[in-house]
Each structure stands twice: as structure tokens, then as C-alpha cells.
Amino acid sequence: MTTASILNYKLYGWLRFFVVSIPLFFSHVSFSQSNSSKKPSNRKTIVTASLGGAYLASMQGLYLLWYADYNRSKFHFFNDNKEWLHMDKAGHAYSAYNAGKYSIDMLKWAGYTNRQAAIAGPLYGYLYQSTIEVFDGFSAGWGFSKGDILANTIGTGLVMGQALAWNEQRISVKLSFLPTSFSKARTDVLGRNLVENLFKDYNGQTYWLCVNPKSFAPKSNWPSWLDISLGYGATGMYGGEDNIWESDGTWLIRYDYSSTPRRMKFYLAPDINLEKLKVKKKWLKYSLKILNTLKFPLPALNYTQGVGFKFEPLKF
Numbered sequence: 001m002t003t004a005s006i007l008n009y010k011l012y013g014w015l016r017f018f019v020v021s022i023p024l025f026f027s028h029v030s031f032s033q034s035n036s037s038k039k040p041s042n043r044k045t046i047v048t049a050s051l052g053g054a055y056l057a058s059m060q061g062l063y064l065l066w067y068a069d070y071n072r073s074k075f076h077f078f079n080d081n082k083e084w085l086h087m088d089k090a091g092h093a094y095s096a097y098n099a100g101k102y103s104i105d106m107l108k109w110a111g112y113t114n115r116q117a118a119i120a121g122p123l124y125g126y127l128y129q130s131t132i133e134v135f136d137g138f139s140a141g142w143g144f145s146k147g148d149i150l151a152n153t154i155g156t157g158l159v160m161g162q163a164l165a166w167n168e169q170r171i172s173v174k175l176s177f178l179p180t181s182f183s184k185a186r187t188d189v190l191g192r193n194l195v196e197n198l199f200k201d202y203n204g205q206t207y208w209l210c211v212n213p214k215s216f217a218p219k220s221n222w223p224s225w226l227d228i229s230l231g232y233g234a235t236g237m238y239g240g241e242d243n244i245w246e247s248d249g250t251w252l253i254r255y256d257y258s259s260t261p262r263r264m265k266f267y268l269a270p271d272i273n274l275e276k277l278k279v280k281k282k283w284l285k286y287s288l289k290i291l292n293t294l295k296f297p298l299p300a301l302n303y304t305q306g307v308g309f310k311f312e313p314l315k316f
Contacts, residue, residue: 078143096155231267
């Protein structure tokens with residue numbers, strides 16, 4: 001890919017997350033607080049119509065705003081499994097999981113049974129992401145990614161499996177972020193400011209599997225709000241597959257940062273499960289539910305590939 005296409009593809013990846021997940025977050029909060037007096041039959045109509053309308057409108061809007069500006073082709077595949085040390089795949093699993101989680105909550109509020117919500121909610125989020133993958137398959141600049149579909153399936157399967165088995169989420173997927181210095185060398189791809197860095201700089205992102213021990217051992221003295229988290233991140237990445245690139249400007253300039261090692265990073269840390277905190281006000285309860293998609297900054301034990309172990313007093 002050229003520099004421009006890499007930039008667009010990374011930005012597009014996060015655009016997908018907002019299209020799929022963010023509307024579900026805030027729709028759930030809005031429905032739960034403003035329509036609490038409505039009968040279950042009316043709630044089902046509202047939620048079903050809203051989810052269906054949101055799907056059709058967002059897919060049409062995404063196609064017109066994004067895909068219409070790029071050349072189309074015959075359906076084809078694109079193998080991006082070696083890019084960004086799999087950080088983009090972790091992002092797919094994260095968005096699929098959280099989209100499914102909030103869809104389940106909305107369907108439960110509407111009056112569907114736990115089993116119905118546990119199946120339909122994650123599948124709704126999966127439909128969103130699969131449709132976008134199909135769009136990719138007909139786009140000349142991208143392609144249908146089997147790796148993306150696998151990551152989406154893992155995120156969807158995790159939320160659906162727990163909902164069916166336990167009627168709750170004992171293991172959640174979260175994100176944390178801390179700005180890095182890598183973007184200064186390649187601002188066009190990794191971001192020019194903090195907001196762009198958050199979306200584009202995989203070096204600063206960490207994805208977490210957060211396990212709630214209390215839910216597995218309810219009779220124990222373990223605090224219900226305290227989770228144990230396993231994190232995955234990466235560092236040293238200036239590009240998708242390597243750290244060598246050429247400028248797209250008038251003068252051809254070759255940049256070589258191959259001396260910077262690309263390393264995977266693993267973490268073990270505690271986390272605060274904000275959804276387990278006892279609060280009375282509904283607005284605060286739902287605000288904490290949304291914030292709980294982010295990992296709470298706490299101390300962590302880090303293992304970096306090729307470097308070893310390191311204790312971090314505060315891991316963001």
C-alpha cells in the first residue's frame with residue numbers, strides 16, 4: 001500500500017468501530033432512561049425499528065461517504081494478517097465484543113428473553129461488521145480480510161457464549177491508550193495530534209481481557225469490582241509490515257527505521273470493573289457502563305518481547 005492508502009485504511013478501521021459500536025452505547029442509555037414506562041410490546045417495536053433503521057442508514061451513509069470515493073472491483077480477498085503485529089485484529093475483536101454486549105442490553109430492555117437477546121444481539125453486531133467486510137471485498141484498494149472476519153467472530157463468540165452460559169459477562173474486552181513518540185516521525189500515518197494518535201497509533205493502544213473472579217466464586221471474599229486483566233500491545237511500528245517507507249510528495253524520499261525493533265508486549269494487571277460499583281443514579285450507572293469499555297489505569301507487570309519483564313507503577 002502507499003502511504004495515503006495506509007493512512008486511509010487505518011482511519012477507516014476506527015470509523016468502522018464508531019459506526020458499529022458508539023450508536024449502540026448511547027441508544028441503550030437513551031432507551032433505558034427515557035422510555036422506561038413503555039410496555040414490553042412497544043419497547044420491542046421501538047428497539048427493532050431503531051436497530052433496523054440504524055443498520056440501513058449507517059450502511060448507506062458509510063457507502064456514500066467512504067466507498068463511493070474509491071474504485072470498485074470484482075470481489076476479492078486481501079491478506080493483512082501480518083500487519084501491525086495483529087493489533088488491528090485485536091481492535092476488531094474489541095469492537096465486535098462491545099457492539100454485541102450493548103445490543104444484548106438493548107434487546108433485554110425491550111423485553112426479549114435472555115436467550116433471544118444473547119443470540120440476536122451479538123449477531124446484529126456481527127452483521128454490521130460482515131457487511132462492511134463485503135464492501136471491502138468489492139473495493140479495489142482493499143479486499144475481504146479473512147483475518148478481520150476471524151477477529152470479529154472471536155469477539156462475537158466471546159460475548160454470545162458468556163450470555164448463553166452465564167447470562168452475564170464475566171470476561172470483558174477493554175482498551176487503554178497512551179501517546180507515544182513514534183507518530184512524530186510519521187505523522188501522516190500515526191497521527192498529527194492526540195485525537196488522531198488515539199485512532200491511528202497502534203503503538204499506544206493496549207487491548208485487555210478482564211476477568212471478574214467474584215463472578216466465578218460468588219462465595220469468596222474477593223471484591224466484586226476488582227478484575228484481573230491480561231493485556232496485549234506492541235511497539236516500534238512505523239508501518240504495517242515494516243519500518244521502511246517512501247514519501248508521496250514531489251521529491252521521493254526514502255525513510256528507513258528498520259533499526260527500531262518491532263516488539264509485542266504482554267501485561268498482567270488489576271482492573272476496576274466500573275459496572276460492579278454500587279451506584280443509585282441511573283445516569284451515573286449508564287455512564288459507568290460506557291466508561292467500562294476502557295481499562296482503568298493501575299500498576300501492571302509488563303513483558304516485552306526480546307527485552308524481558310518490567311514493573312510499571314501506572315499503566316494506561
